[in-house]
Amino acid sequence: MVNELINVLIIAIYATVAMMIGILFMGIGRKIVARVHNRVGPPIYQGFIDIAKLILKKTNITHGWIYDLALLFSITGIVLTILFLPIGGVKLLSTEGDAFLVLYLLAIPALGFALGAGASGNPNSAIGVMRALVMMLSYELPFVISMVALMIYYDTTSIAEIVASQYGKWAILIPPFAISAAVADMALQGMLMEAPFDIPIAPHEIASGPMAEFGGKHLGSLMIYKAGSIVAYTTLFVDLFLGGGVVMKGGIVADVVNFIVWFILIFLVFTLSLLINTSFPRFRIEQAFKFYWKYEAVLAIIALVWVYWMVIS
Amino acid sequence: MKYEEWSKISRIASKKSLWILHFCTGCGAIEMPPVMTSRFDMERFGMAPMATPRQADVLLITGYLTVKTLKRVIQVYEQMQDPKYVVAFGSCPINGGMYWDSYNTINQLDKYLPVDLYLAGCMPRPEGIINAMMELMEMIEKGEARGWEKYRKNYEKYKKNQEMAFKFGKVEE
Numbered sequence: 001m002v003n004e005l006i007n008v009l010i011i012a013i014y015a016t017v018a019m020m021i022g023i024l025f026m027g028i029g030r031k032i033v034a035r036v037h038n039r040v041g042p043p044i045y046q047g048f049i050d051i052a053k054l055i056l057k058k059t060n061i062t063h064g065w066i067y068d069l070a071l072l073f074s075i076t077g078i079v080l081t082i083l084f085l086p087i088g089g090v091k092l093l094s095t096e097g098d099a100f101l102v103l104y105l106l107a108i109p110a111l112g113f114a115l116g117a118g119a120s121g122n123p124n125s126a127i128g129v130m131r132a133l134v135m136m137l138s139y140e141l142p143f144v145i146s147m148v149a150l151m152i153y154y155d156t157t158s159i160a161e162i163v164a165s166q167y168g169k170w171a172i173l174i175p176p177f178a179i180s181a182a183v184a185d186m187a188l189q190g191m192l193m194e195a196p197f198d199i200p201i202a203p204h205e206i207a208s209g210p211m212a213e214f215g216g217k218h219l220g221s222l223m224i225y226k227a228g229s230i231v232a233y234t235t236l237f238v239d240l241f242l243g244g245g246v247v248m249k250g251g252i253v254a255d256v257v258n259f260i261v262w263f264i265l266i267f268l269v270f271t272l273s274l275l276i277n278t279s280f281p282r283f284r285i286e287q288a289f290k291f292y293w294k295y296e297a298v299l300a301i302i303a304l305v306w307v308y309w310m311v312i313s
Numbered sequence: 314m315k316y317e318e319w320s321k322i323s324r325i326a327s328k329k330s331l332w333i334l335h336f337c338t339g340c341g342a343i344e345m346p347p348v349m350t351s352r353f354d355m356e357r358f359g360m361a362p363m364a365t366p367r368q369a370d371v372l373l374i375t376g377y378l379t380v381k382t383l384k385r386v387i388q389v390y391e392q393m394q395d396p397k398y399v400v401a402f403g404s405c406p407i408n409g410g411m412y413w414d415s416y417n418t419i420n421q422l423d424k425y426l427p428v429d430l431y432l433a434g435c436m437p438r439p440e441g442i443i444n445a446m447m448e449l450m451e452m453i454e455k456g457e458a459r460g461w462e463k464y465r466k467n468y469e470k471y472k473k474n475q476e477m478a479f480k481f482g483k484v485e486e
Binding site: 030037038039040041042043046047050052053056057058059060061072204207208211212213214215217219288 | 322323326327329330350354356357358359363364365367368370393394395396398
């Protein structure tokens with residue numbers, strides 16, 4: 001009983017810390033974008049202020065109970081995803097076969113977001129949701145093929161085992177996985193909705209799309225969901241290709257060092273995504289679809305065949 | 314924690330992250346891009362442009378308002394979430410500016426919506442805009458920017474003026 005309580009406590013701490021890191025990253029991200037534009041930019045704790053302001057708004061217009069609950073749906077989905085991913089080599093809920101489970105869990109928050117936006121009844125939201133779902137369909141194909149290549153090479157369907165097998169040699173250093181990692185990084189760009197794939201939330205085009213009707217507490221929850229999604233997606237990438245940040249084994253010191261390395265790695269992945277974001281304009285939705293299914297998917301299949309050939313020979 | 318202290322926290326958070334909705338009617342819109350981009354950079358004070366009224370805190374009315382646009386401004390204002398602030402930008406919403414005797418523009422915005430801050434000039438320079446926003450931040454921290462409360466309290470009066478304007482043009486004279 002005591003052990004279970006301790007586990008619940010650890011899980012709660014992990015989820016909270018992950019959200020805090022995500023909110024901090026949003027501020028740092030705005031700072032980085034500002035520096036690229038040769039601006040000063042907001043303070044790095046700006047994300048916390050924005051969320052505090054939105055949560056403390058006096059009125060919060062709702063559009064029905066689906067609109068309210070859909071946000072909880074998204075936040076729950078993203079927290080669950082974070083808990084299934086090994087963070088710095090520490091596995092919380094991770095079990096055998098969770099690589100498939102995570103793929104399913106990744107769809108839940110996006111669907112919750114779509115549900116909430118659909119319930120708000122704004123035509124811009126409807127366009128945004130349609131684009132978000134098409135984007136999801138597009139980036140998941142190359143991403144899943146890259147993941148399958150990893151599963152074949154390490155002969156496991158558990159992300160924790162993939163992380164453990166990469167101890168000493170990261171997957172990205174093996175030639176075919178360098179291609180897979182490049183493909184997965186572009187898929188990550190779509191998952192984080194950064195340019196050139198910020199099609200669903202194009203602010204100048206469809207008035208921030210699905211978020212058009214969100215305000216007050218609802219927009220605050222949406223920002224918390226966004227913060228969680230930054231941590232979840234970058235952690236997934238780091239776990240799959242950069243060894244999950246595991247550089248030491250055994251003992252509490254190793255855990256702390258691994259945690260710090262994990263933090264640096266997800267920060268680097270996030271920075272890379274931001275630099276791509278600031279350098280490119282926006283694709284149209286059919287261009288994004290073509291990009292993922294025509295070029296990225298073909299590259300992912302080449303990497304997959306190469307890995308398969310390495311395994312059987 | 315007492316409610317007063319709590320609302321003080323909310324005021325400080327509100328002050329540090331003003332999200333602005335530009336209602337770009339007249340020529341004032343052209344002064345906003347320099348304020349947002351690298352020369353004057355309003356984001357260092359936590360201000361950011363927003364796409365829809367639901368997300369915004371500050372309604373910035375840049376320039377003259379015809380009776381037709383006034384209708385839209387009121388709709389936009391009522392869609393915003395409390396606490397919300399209105400900044401009348403340029404001399405046109407203050408006293409009509411160069412359109413003071415036009416048949417279809419309103420002269421004083423204050424008759425129809427509670428204005429928290431006036432920013433005079435034709436047009437105000439970007440430095441002036443930043444200065445005005447700092448002023449608004451101070452007012453918010455002291456709890457002086459209470460236009461949204463005034464609108465709720467005197468709704469009948471504002472509504473009457475709005476109806477008059479929609480029917481007969483302006484009501485000032």
